[in-house]
Every structure is written in structure tokens, then in C-alpha cells.
Amino acid sequence: ADYGQRPEVGYGKPVADADLVLWNIDIHTPDGANLPAGEGTVPAGKLVYEQKCIACHGEKAAGGPVYGTLVGGIGSMTKSPRVLTPGSMYPYAPILFDYVRRAMPMDAPQSLTNDEVYAVAAYIYNLNGLVPDDFKMNATTMARIEMPNRDAFVRDNRPDTLAERCMSDCKPIGTVADASKPAAAPR
Amino acid sequence: ADYGQRPEVGYGKPVADADLVLWNIDIHTPDGANLPAGEGTVPAGKLVYEQKCIACHGEKAAGGPVYGTLVGGIGSMTKSPRVLTPGSMYPYAPILFDYVRRAMPMDAPQSLTNDEVYAVAAYIYNLNGLVPDDFKMNATTMARIEMPNRDAFVRDNRPDTLAERCMSDCKPIGTVADASKPAAAPR
Amino acid sequence: GAALAGAGLMTGSVAKAAPLPIPESNTVMGDPIPAESYGLPTEFEKHVKRRRSDVFKNKQNFSDWSMTPLQHQIGIVTPNGLFFERHHNGVAKIDPDKHRLVIHGLVDRPLEFSMDDIVRYPSVSRFHFMECSGNTLTDWREPKSVTVQQSHGLLACAQWTGVPLSWLLAEAGVKPEGKWVMFEGGDGSGHLRSIPIEKVMDDALLVYGQNGERLRAEQGYPIRAFFPGWEGNTCVKWLRRIKVVAEPDQIRGETARYSDPMPNGKWRQFSMVMECKSVITSPSGGMSLKGPGLYEVQGFAWSGNGKITNVDLTFDGGRTWREAAIEGPALDKCLTRFRYRWNWDGGPAKLASRAMDSTGYVQPTVEDIARVREISGFVQHHNGIFPWTVAQSGEVSNAIA
């Protein structure tokens, strides 16, 4: 009778927002909400990068032993292959802050100071031609960077295929290439 | 449609009875059918026993480091505890041949010759008082030994309990001891 | 939301002395993925093991058993690594490419099969429990086990995959005189059981798969018999020989073993079906309740005769019973989980479950069983209602008596 119903008990203990300051690190990237205080420059970011990132991502973030380039690809979204980098792909600049802070350097995630994250983000976006050499990256400036891929995202609208259950006299299984040929006349 | 139905194919390969002489070793114990040729005496069995069995089953099969007695218990079936040995428990004497041949000595099953199995069986049944000292155990004589527990077996006739699904005002969960008290008056 | 009981919600959200620290796991690399692997439980779950019989101690560990940690089992599927064992001479090791299965006896065409032959047949998969006929043997007259692993751990459940035995017997052609079928194993005990042909032709399987993979060696690799709902020892492992016979051979395992003591010195034999049974696994022996409040009582019910239709629970030693929820899928001859929300008032309680199956059979008490059988020192087919007591301290203990 009560199977699957919520029980009339709760075992959660109250927790205060103040308890979660070290936890609550996700950035609302469209507007930069929750970006912390701090600031970083391109040259400072170059230093951070060369100390903590270059081993994996290579000289000037152009690709290293364990990961491809972090630079370029802007304008490639209508080409094949699309080249995916923070510059070309991220719709909102603060995504880079959020990701680097939580996940990079891969061998020591969450080890960078906020200033270091701002700085290395300035360096990477500068290499991508999105911010000038003298840019000062902080909570305000980061949220304002105009990202080329900003309007490229659409929400899921599947089902988008409308296959039918044909049992006999059907069109043989097609290929990706067949899809670009004109559709067969209705049968 | 055909799920779970027998397919119209078979992958078994024919095999001849002659191929199975080493495999077809089970004895039909009520009449000794399939007992092999061979023979053994009590003294020969004592030798086998002392070489290959005594380490586990002890002096005179009275119990050893890894198994209890193989001797005694006749007449104990209406007592508690019942003492279970080949002598007291087996309804048909050839059970001992079947079991020793297939499973004993535990560290080298199927290593005894048929003569050795007959002999050690003669020794064990002699210790149990079921065959005389000069008994010659073979296919014919073994099947004829009168076993005290022969008529003790009844076929499964469950369900034998008739519990009811009482939900309230029920008799509390009883014990084994309660079962020997007179049954409660019907409720 | 609705008003809630629960200590936490009574107080406001006062900040702690220091904020919650970032867990170390967020700040380091985890273990890399190896090129290939067969994963194992984490070190923090090391205590979840199948354990050798440690209440009834055998003097050697070849004809012996190990038991499933039911108190830790979640859901109805027993992980293969925790599936209980019962061997008569240890775990046989068989190369599947060399293994041969033979069907002979009262058949028109004696046949020999390789494993390749067997897996080439279409197959079926079915969820079924397996229980040893001696399960709960240590706890009949008085409590011997502490945990439900010790008392009921010769029980497990899996999805079994294989070929209906009826197909292979039909292929060999059973003669009209063939009324029983003998199954013999390739282990050092040559374990052997005879099964009535009706069961063999009904729902018996030749299984090579268990829970998504080939059988483990402990469960009879490469192949075993499986008789849904019947005692585990009938499901002969490392199966190598099937012989159709007119009547059973009455060998040791069919007379002196796997038979049940009955009144007047008698023995019930060929008692194969595992009748309807259930047990509470939480709370169960050795656990300790942490104060009054809500507890979800959980356990398993199963029947070798069909599906579980109802499970009732008592908290007062059997005077009153309340119906538990049965969690689906409730499958035929399969472990079925029951759940019941119990508000423990903090006083002493005596809990037990009682299952009913689709034949209408109701799980008996040990008293009911003792009235009709004479179980003395050789407990088989103990499907009695199994009580646990909860003391005021919260300690849960075996209350069989």
C-alpha cells in the first residue's frame, strides 16, 4: 500500500549556506553568477599554463600528449569536421572558469587559486583571439566576453526520426551517404 | 511463436553402450544390477582399509579426523539421535559398493579395483555385524545381504503441514517442544 | 511539503564551526581504466563475503558448504561471487572443450554432446531461486546462528540460461519404460540424483549461464542440471551423464542422504520440492536498531511450488499479523522481496514473516512441522517461520526455540 510512497520521516540534517562555501562552486555560466572575486591577466595566465598545463596540452595550448588543441575552430561549426575548443564551442565564457576550477589541472583538480583560474582563462581566450593581450579577467569582464558559439544551442526536440515498421517490400537499410541523396519517391 | 518449443534439429552424436563402459558405473542398488565381476574378503578389505581409508575414518572405521563412525547405529532409528552408518542407514547393501567406487577414497576417487571395493565393503559390513568373518563379497552375495533399514523409506507425501493464514488473535509462534504437547483446542 | 518527523528538521540551519571540506576524491585523479578487467567490489565492502558453514563446522572443506550473505543482499539477484556453495568433493575443474555430456539408458538413441553442441541449441533464460534442502539446519530446536547468513544462507537467486532438458531427452527418444532420469556429475564425488521424468519434461533446464555469464566453477561449470524450485542438490553440477531408468538406483545420496527423518524410524525420501518459505533479512540477527522510529522491514519469500502471493509479518510473536508489500517482478519459483514500514516503539518485539504461495500453501511454524515429522539432529526442509527478537537495546537476535 505504501510501497514507493514517500515515508513520513526525513533523515536529512540541516545544513547552512555558510557550510557549503567550498562546495557551492558551480558557475551559472550564461550570466557568470557565482563567479568568485579575483582577477588574472594574460601574462599571469601564461605562467600558470606553462607550469601546470603545458605537459598535457602542449605549447601555446595547441595540443599535447593527452589532449588536442584548446585553440582555434571558430567558424568551423558549419564545416566538417567541426573543431571544438573553448573558443569555438563554449557558448558562455564562464564555462571555462567553471571547468578549469573543478577539473583542471587533471592531476590536481581544485588546486588553483581563483586568480590563477582567471589568469589561465585569460591566456586561453587570448590565444583564441577572444580577448586582447591586456585583458583583465574577473567576474564582471568574463561574463561579458562575446562567444561565437553563443546562439548555436537548441533544446532536444526528439523524436526527430519517423521510421515506420515496414515488413515486406521495404527500402533496403540505407547509409549516411544515402541521406544526402534526394528522398525516394513515396512507395 | 517457437519460443520454448523444441527445435527441429538435434546436435547429439550417437554413442554406443560399449563407449560407456567406464562411465556406466551406477549400481541399481535394490537388486545389485550393474554390480561388476570381482570378489573380496573381510581380511583383504581390512588391508585395503588400513592402507587407503584409516587416515580419515580411523581405527576399525570407528571415526577419524574428518568423518564420524562407519560402524554401529543399528536399532537407533527410533531413538534420538539416530546413528547413521552404512550398517544402520543403507536400505540396500550395494549402496556401499556404488558409493565407495565413485567417491572413495576421497583423495583418489575411482582408484580402487572392483576387488578392492568388494573387499573393503566386506570389511565395513563385517564390522557392522552384517556379514560373517569368512564372507565373500561379490555381485551375487552383496545383493542378498539383509539390511536392517531396508523398509524404512517412504516417498514424499508433502504438503504435510496445513498452516492457516491467521491474521489476528492467533496462537503465538510455537516451538518444536510445543509440538509434543497436546494440540490446543480448536479456536 | 507535509510536516515531517525526524530529528534533523526540528532545528534551524545554524552554520557549523568550519565549512564542509572539499572531499579528497575531488582533488586527485582516480584509478585509471585498465586495458581489460573483470571488476570487483570496493575494499569498503570486504565484509560482504560468502562464508563457510561456521555454526555447523565440517571437519574438512571438500564436502562442505558456504553461505550467501543475505543480510547484505540488495534486490533479488544474488551476485555470482556471493552465490552459496555446496560441494561433495570440492570444486571440480573442467575444460569445456574436453567436456562431454552423455544421454543413455532407456532411450532409442544414446547421444553424446560437446559444449559446442549444447550452446548451439536455442536457449531460454529464467529467474529462479536455488535453496539447499539443509538450509536453516542449525536452527531447529534452539538458536545456533547469529546472522541470517548463517541461518538461511544456503539460498540464492539468479537468472539461469540454458536448454530445456526435455528437448535433449526427446532427441534421444525416451522409451516408454523410462520413468526416472539419473543425473551424474563430473566431480570427485560423482554426485548423482534421480529425478522423476515428469519434472524433467516439465520445466527442467540444462544450464550453462547464470546472471549474464557462464556458470562459475563453483556452480558446475561448464554445465549443470537445474530443476526450478527443487532442492539444490538435485541440480547436479559439472553434469556429464544422464541416464534414463525405470526406477531410481537408490544410491547413498537418495537414501542415506537427502532424506528426512519421520516418525517411527522412517525416512522420507525423494523430498525434492522446496516448499514456501520466507525470512526477514532486515532487521535480522546481529543487527542493532538505533532507537525508536521507522524501519523498513525487508526480507525474502520464495516457493518451489509457484509464485509468492502474500507475505504477512508479526511483531508480537505471532498474535497479530499485517500484510507486507511484495515488490515486483514477483516471478514463479523466484526470490521475492517483501517490504513493510514498521514504527518501532522502542519496546521488546518479536518479528517474523509468513509467506503464502499461489497454491494457497501457508508457511508453517516449526511447531507445525514438528507435529508431522521427527526431525532429530538431521534437519532437512526446515521451512518454518523464523522469528527474531528486538530487545529494548535494539539488539536483534535469533528467536527460534
Added chain:
Amino acid sequence: GAALAGAGLMTGSVAKAAPLPIPESNTVMGDPIPAESYGLPTEFEKHVKRRRSDVFKNKQNFSDWSMTPLQHQIGIVTPNGLFFERHHNGVAKIDPDKHRLVIHGLVDRPLEFSMDDIVRYPSVSRFHFMECSGNTLTDWREPKSVTVQQSHGLLACAQWTGVPLSWLLAEAGVKPEGKWVMFEGGDGSGHLRSIPIEKVMDDALLVYGQNGERLRAEQGYPIRAFFPGWEGNTCVKWLRRIKVVAEPDQIRGETARYSDPMPNGKWRQFSMVMECKSVITSPSGGMSLKGPGLYEVQGFAWSGNGKITNVDLTFDGGRTWREAAIEGPALDKCLTRFRYRWNWDGGPAKLASRAMDSTGYVQPTVEDIARVREISGFVQHHNGIFPWTVAQSGEVSNAIA
């Protein structure tokens, strides 16, 4: 019995040169039962392993994946040791006693839970598949994989046990503005996904149990989110933080990753549901048929939108289709096994399966998908019909093209 095809039965029973020898396993002791154990597969099944992505090779093995050997899976349950992996910074190691889960954000009462708190709730167990959104990514325009493990092995199925997430969110009290819920992991990538509140309140679980035991570390021990039918990466592992929000944060994993290339440079995001899909696992790539005759074609069908109602098979590359048998239980959002008895005439054949689910959705071809999406080098949600060719030699090969 009926007349039978099959080579064996054509000849009489002529005795062999020498009788069948007694197998060695019958003549020696097997391995004894250890005091405690967690069993493993036999050495003869060593080849059945989950394997790291070896068609698409990642340059490091921390953000990488391993794949389930579907061609060896028997039944619908994937053994935990073979359950595929996808980690973003290796396998996190978390002491359950130290682990804390927090719910905060747009809630009336931010809450903190220990594992003891979580397991104290009543729980539910459900069978569901899990599939990675990138499953089949290597095989879109042309065959890259040899085996179905390589092409479809980011797929597995388990019985999951845990607590409905809706209970805990109701306990925290979701504010009216709370429309999405963010889930964050305790691994070195801080993996994070936002989920619409409707899904969370519908059938989402907080799971700590998988296939009868606690989660493995690789699957998020001690606790993970589970969204039935949704892509694996949404089911955040090593879960430590749940934050109710008004709209998603749009972090990297919600924009630059787990989004799907669409025409005109667009990207489809928050494409969570794994639509209806199926694949033949036997015969499948790398196998070899041993001459004409009967083969049971087997495979899996599954849908993130409901139950599988039909599976059709083609043997002529899609011109004609025949309905396969669906083996029960066919559960909601669960791997479902189909079977079909195929008589191979020995000629070349092109096999594929096509599933339909309870919403009426029919699995598309890659051509159908390519008409509406622009998948280029970044394949997500490839649920296309997947053909295998059988050559006259019996060799089975990947026939995607």
C-alpha cells in the same frame, strides 16, 4: 519422436576405438571451500572481460571508457564485473562513512545526509538498462568495430536499488522557482549535470545497490543518481551535491559535451533520453558460422521511453522483416532479449534487428537519422539499425556503411 535434422542422427551407434575415458575431474579432489570468499569466473572464461575503448583510443585512461562484452552476455542482467565504465577522471575512492550528500539551492531546508541516513529510508529495486549517449560512436559512416562489444558495449543492465529522489527533494522542500536539479559528483572531474525537475520527481532514484550488492567503485560507490532510460552521464556517480536551480548552469558537460551536432552549425543539448534501439549479439562481428543450418539469432532491444513491444529481423538487408520472439520479463526501460530461429542456407546474408517500443516509436536507420541531424565526427545518440553481414564462409562482419 519426430524426424530430426542433424548430422549425428543419420548414422548408427558404432562403438569408438576406445571407450570414453573417466574424466580426470572425477578422480581427484576439487578445490576446497575457503573460510570466506568472493568468487570469480573460471580461468576458461578469461576472455570475457570488459575492455577499454580500443577502436577510438583515448590518449589517457582517466577520461575514458570500457565496454561490456555483449557478445558473451547471457540473459538480461550484466554482471557487475563486466558493467561498462565511463569516467572523467578515473575511479574515485570514497569512504562511505565519511561521505556526505547535500541538497541545497532553491529549497526551503538545505539538508545534509550521511550514507547511514540514506540507507535508513525505505527503498525500491528496479531493473533498468544503462547506455552511454556515445554508444556506437565509432560506427556511423563506416565499419570501425569488429565486435558488438566495440560497437555497442557502452550498454548494460542491472537491478538498481535505492531511494526515490523525489522523497529527498520533498523533504528539502523545492521552491516554486526550482525547475532544474543539478547533480555533482565526488570525482576528480567534479562531473555535473542538470536535470529537469519533472524527471527527478517522476522516476529518478538515488541508488546504492546494483545487482544484489552495493555499487562498485566504478559505478559510483557509495551512491549515484539514476535516471531510468536517460544517458549514462546524467546518472552522476560518487554523488555529493544536489542543487535545485531555476535553469541549468550550462557548464561544459551541458554544452560543449553531451550535445549533438545538428544542421547549420547548431547543437542539440539536454538530449537525455536514450531512444529505442536494438542490436543482434549473436551472430555478431568476429563470429563465424559453422555451415548452413539452424542458428538462434539473439540480441538486445531497449528503450528509454518504455517497454519493448516488437523486434523485427531482416536477413536480406532490410527488404523483408520477420518478427522475433521477445523473452520475458520485458520490463520498462530494461534490456529485453529477442530470439529468432534462423535457418542459414549458406549464402551471403545481411542481418539486422529493428525494435519498436510502447510509444510506437520505431528504431530508425542511420539514413533516417542522418536526414535530420548532421552527425560529423562527434557521434551521439546513434540508435540506428545495425547490420551484420554473413559471408558464404560464415564470417560475420560489421556492415554499417
